[in-house]
Amino acid sequence: MEPCVIRVRVREGYDVVIGGGLLKDSGRLMRAALGSCRLIVVTDSNVAHLYLPTLLNSLAEAGYDACSYVFPAGEAHKRMDSLSGMLEFFAGQRLTRMDCVVALGGGVTGDMAGFAAGCYLRGVRYVQVPTTLLAAVDSSVGGKTAVDLAAGKNLAGLFHQPSMVICDTKTFETLTPDEFANGTAEAIKTGILDDETLFSVFELGDARANVKEIVAQCVAFKARIVEADETETGIRKTLNLGHTAGHAIEQCSGFSMPHGHAVAIGLAIIARAAERLGWAQVPIARRIEHALTRNGLPITTEFSPEALAEAALSDKKRAGGTITLVVPKQIGDCALIDIPVEQLLDVFRAGMEIVA
Ligand SMILES: NC(=O)c1ccc[n+]([C@@H]2O[C@H](COP(=O)([O-])OP(=O)(O)OC[C@H]3O[C@@H](n4cnc5c(N)ncnc54)[C@H](O)[C@@H]3O)[C@@H](O)[C@H]2O)c1
Ligand SMILES: [Zn+2]
Known part of the structure; x- marks a missing residue:
């Protein structure tokens, strides 16, 4: 071929x-x-x-x-x-x-x-x-x-x-299946950012059997973003979808949880939060959770929303600061939303199904 x-x-x-x-x-x-x-x-x-x-x-x-x-x-x-x-x-x-x-x-x-x-x-x-x-x-x-x-x-x-x-x-x-799943998490992230065609491979298809097409679509998407914003001053930030909670989980686990697994949980958290807070179309969270679990990835964590918020904000302690969240609105459409750092805990609570 x-x-x-x-x-x-x-x-x-x-x-x-x-x-x-x-x-x-x-x-x-x-x-x-x-x-x-x-x-x-x-x-x-x-x-x-x-x-x-x-x-x-x-x-x-x-x-x-x-x-x-x-x-x-x-x-x-x-x-x-x-x-x-x-x-x-x-x-x-x-x-x-x-x-x-x-x-x-x-x-x-x-x-x-x-x-x-x-x-x-x-x-x-x-x-x-x-x-x-x-x-x-x-x-x-x-x-x-x-x-x-x-x-x-x-x-x-x-x-x-x-x-x-x-x-x-x-x-x-x-x-190994776990190492493959690590990459799948980033590819599912791209599917959420890019379009239904890629996302549906993870919802319905076989990732290993379609790996060349998956890589090609993810690379084409990333190339477009990098061309528009090589040094991450704007749109390239959308590639951090799922990474605010994801990085916090990695940090809380002392980096024993692999990056892709933490990002998978981060994607599920932000999707659930986006639905609850009225930013996203229902049923985006259920679809994302299904795509992740079907591909051997976790969607929940033992860490508390408080622990995650503290880890996520550890380098952003100053009061009155803001944090940029990447929020899925529907498959193929995400928005960058600036929230006051004090609100991050409520977002994590909403995404972890604890009503604030
Ligand atoms: N630069 C960026 O834009 C960017 C984006 C995402 C992640 N990262 C970084 O990437 C790193 C994670 O990458 P990774 O998951 O590839 O980790 P890795 O390079 O450690 O590879 C994971 C494991 O798989 C082994 N391995 C590699 N290829 C293999 C193969 N074909 N068959 C069997 N084993 C193989 C490696 O030896 C390693 O043990 C993190 O440090 C993260 O920060 C960078
Ligand atoms: Zn990543």
């Missing part, structure tokens, strides 16, 4: 190529987009076993001189010392501004390799090769890069757009 190509038209535009089995063809695709240069592949210890040999073979076949840097897998390693290890490796390899970094893996790898590429020599090119559904539908497109600090997630980072994204949807076959 022909790969699907989506162009992201930011200042220096780039292609997102999506298809089953593309890893074997990635050397040729990169040569067409990058020309000749040296490549450093960054990947984590899990993905290195699964896909690094195939990628390195393909790069060698295309005539590339490539080496690899492997760091220990997991969010716990998305931090400054992994980043500095990466930068020292680039310098030791005498990577120049003409050369390019390749991020092979999930969102952790993409966020860190993108950050390293964005600051090494004040910016070298990088290619995203996402191997999780979450990275494919969300983090590999749009140029947000980051590492976590002790004080919180993604606190250090920069915007640096990739030069290309190559998404081999066959790599998702080795994801």
Whole structure:
């Protein structure tokens, strides 16, 4: 089957190529987009076993001189010392501004390799090769890069757009059901923001069987948003649907709950709140809850609305401040609503079925 190509038209535009089995063809695709240069592949210890040999073979076949840097897998390693290890490796390899970094893996790898590429020599090119559904539908497109600090997630980072994204949807076959569901949560979020066609795949269809179409529609949607608002001053904020409560749940769980699972609960909370507070058309909450549970995702939490509101507002303590909520009105239509921080607890209570 022909790969699907989506162009992201930011200042220096780039292609997102999506298809089953593309890893074997990635050397040729990169040569067409990058020309000749040296490549450093960054990947984590899990993905290195699964896909690094195939990628390195393909790069060698295309005539590339490539080496690899492997760091220990997991969010716990998305931090400054992994980043500095990466930068020292680039310098030791005498990577120049003409050369390019390749991020092979999930969102952790993409966020860190993108950050390293964005600051090494004040910016070298990088290619995203996402191997999780979450990275494919969300983090590999749009140029947000980051590492976590002790004080919180993604606190250090920069915007640096990739030069290309190559998404081999066959790599998702080795994801555990939980890791696949993590990505499904972000894709369901996109369905709520974008339209009925995508949303109905999660309501009625089989996500694994339709994965290429799901990735293509999510990437096309994200590309349009990023083109309109590259640095998140306006409409890009809508991509945070479900994330106010979601981030609070992640924080309350001490980050033991994976991001996608927390976002799923966050989507259910804001949908129920939107109905109760008269912002949304009924029955949006029931439809969203059904789509989430059908795809192996949770819709409730043990944490109290008070605990979530406190976590969500921990960096917004000042009285009189406002917080921007992304609120679903109907499938395919969401609004940004500014509320006083004092009202957030009532929103969470409404979304957690405790009438204030
Ligand atoms: N930059 C952005 O715009 C953006 C958007 C959303 C999320 N993120 C970030 O993305 C990260 C989460 O991404 P993630 O869920 O991909 O996490 P991840 O990169 O840690 O991958 C999850 C796990 O799956 C393993 N894995 C990766 N590909 C695999 C495959 N094909 N088969 C089997 N195992 C595989 C990894 O080794 C890891 O253990 C978070 O740090 C989050 O902050 C960034
Ligand atoms: Zn997210």
